[in-house]
Amino acid sequence: MLSITLAQKRMNRIINNSLSNSLCFCTRLFILLIILFSGHCVSGEHTPSFAAFGEISFSEGVTEESVPIRPVLEYEPGTIKICAVFPFMNMEDGMPVEIEWLYNDEWFYSTDEEWDEGEEGITHRSISWENDRELDPGIYTLRLFINGQLARSADVEVLAPSREETQEPARNLEDFIDPDLMRAWEILAYADNDLLNDLAMLVPDYGIELRLTDDMTSNGQYVYVSGKKEPGKVYISWDFSEKTCWEDVSATIAHELTHAVQHLTSDEGKFGCTVEREYEAYMAKFYALMETGRTDILIDSWSGVYNPRTGKIWKNELWKALKEAYASCPEY
Structure with missing residues (x-):
């Protein structure tokens, strides 16, 4: 409760x-x-004392304030966008951050950023094709780096189409x-x-x-x-x-x-x-x-x-x- x-x-x-x-x-x-x-403030057991990203969650969409819309554990066939939401703590503006996406364990896309979102809070990143084409079925991995060191990663799967779909009453x-x-x-x-x-x-x-x-x-x-x-x-x-x-x-x-x-x-x-x-x-x-x-x-x-x-x-x-x-x- x-x-x-x-x-x-x-x-x-x-x-x-x-x-x-x-x-x-x-x-x-x-x-x-x-x-x-x-x-x-009593820190939770997951709260580190160094610059870090928290657990990554995935959703179909996300608001400007990094609130996930339709959270998912996996994406349905035909997905055109993957949204990742994650908290951050003990960060400093100006820190070098790299956002890297893998597809089936191979490089897919990456960006280098200069952090400018403050010390702690929550943020999001997403991946999609510019022409809104469907993402291929497979495993997508988001890897987050701080100062060149891997800070957090998570996988999510885009499912392949199934032959039969059951209609819920x-x-x-x-x-x-x-x-x-x-x-x-x-x-x-x-x-x-x-x-x-x-x-x-x-x-x-x-x-x-x-x-x-x-x-x-x-x-x-x-x-x-x-x-x-x-x-x-x-x-x-x-x-x-x-x-x-x-x-x-x-x-x-x-x-x-x-x-x-x-x-x-x-x-x-x-x-x-x-x-x-x-x-x-x-x-x-x-x-x-x-x-x-x-x-x-x-x-x-x-x-x-x-x-x-x-x-x-x-x-x-x-x-x-x-x-x-x-x-x-x-x-x-």
């Missing part, structure tokens, strides 16, 4: 407690940074979505955002249930059976749904559905709380609020990571805030 209430409250305190309403936006951000850098939404949550689901399903659309389609595609309940203290939770790749359920608090707006309920569902897709596409033995997973879930929540025009909620509750001038999230500051709020969790 993944619950966000206590960590979210802690995160809100980190961002807002020391900030008075009379402070200007820039001063609020400055104080946030002081809090984040001066606070004691259609599912009825009414069987999986509480009638009082249908409107919140529709906000995601019809949003002008690929990530939110895909999260909404997890419900009929995987059979994930959306239910209201009185028996919980958090706003929302994704509940699943440990050790099994069953769809699980997303629960939303009745009390929360009655006190807040539809857009906020929808954003909370997006957060919890992100945990659902993480569970369904991860190695069961490794699934659990990480800063990276919470980053993805919070970004989904923020996308829902931005897409529905409820930036007032972001300004009120998340001013330390949301820039109202550009309408975007400071992704590195969000990463740092989550690292502090989820101090007992590894980064990836």
